[in-house]
Amino acid sequence: MDGAIIGLIGTVVGALSGVLGTLAATRLGGAEQRRTQTDQSERQGRTTAYASLVIESSRAYRVGYATHTGVLDHAAPLDRAEALRDFMSVADAVYEAVSIAKLHGPVAIARAADNLASALSRWYSEVELLAGGQGDEQQASEAIELYEELEERFVAMGRQILSGEPLLR
Template identity: 60%
Template sequence: MDTAVVGLIGTVVGVVGTLATTRLGGTEQRRAQNDQSARLERTTAYTKLATACSRTYRLGYAAHVEVQDTHGRAEPSPGVAERLQEFGLAVESALEVVSLVKLHGPEEIARAAGNLASAMSGWYREVAFLAQGEGNIQWAGEAIELYEELEERFIVLGREALSSTPVPA
């Protein structure tokens, strides 16, 4: 073969090799960026839920204590309705964040968030029943314990998921 043809073939092979390497590198870089972005979205969703749960717990506990203190009285204290309303709004706000966590997964965390949402709603219902004079103090106490347990479970699972290698969606 002529030297010019060999040189041309070498150049073509070099260019094709460079393009293939660049393409593979770009694909890996995009994959890494997508993984990093998904991890950041998960972290944000988990943090938002933990924050919403903390607020819900604080408001729920205040309502729960006030309702228990007035349970059995002919007239509940005026602050009960306000505390209960604040608790209800906090639950609604947290439930919106639960949907975000479910969206980002993974499945085990989505399930934990769903269980936490159910416990949160159940606790609110029990405190509302108590406020209306129809509830059971023991059931309300069990509802707060279940909420505390499931909140801790969610936090432990979230921490594990975020501290390990990226979790598949």
């Protein structure tokens, strides 16, 4: 073979390998970029869902506590009925936020959100019983404490997940 042909073949092979290398690098870079964007999107979704649950949970605590103390202070029946409606309304908002948080979290955070919703439901039931003259103040107080504890646990777990730390059991 002539030296010119060998040089031409070398040039073509070099050009092809350069093009293929560039295409491979572009493809890998694009895949990495998509993965990074997906991770960022998932993190933002979790942040929004967890924050929403914490906000609604805090609102429910404030309204629930006011309702609870109003019932214990023997507020007028109409005031109690209105307060219970307000408490149920904010509890419903928590239940909706729980559903969304469960979609964005691992099983442990979904379980923590469910536990928080159950504690809220129990607390509401205890306050409703108190308002009807059938409840037990001790059980109602324990329901508040459980709700506070489970809210703190959810916040701690959410913080761990969002920071990338492994969940502690």
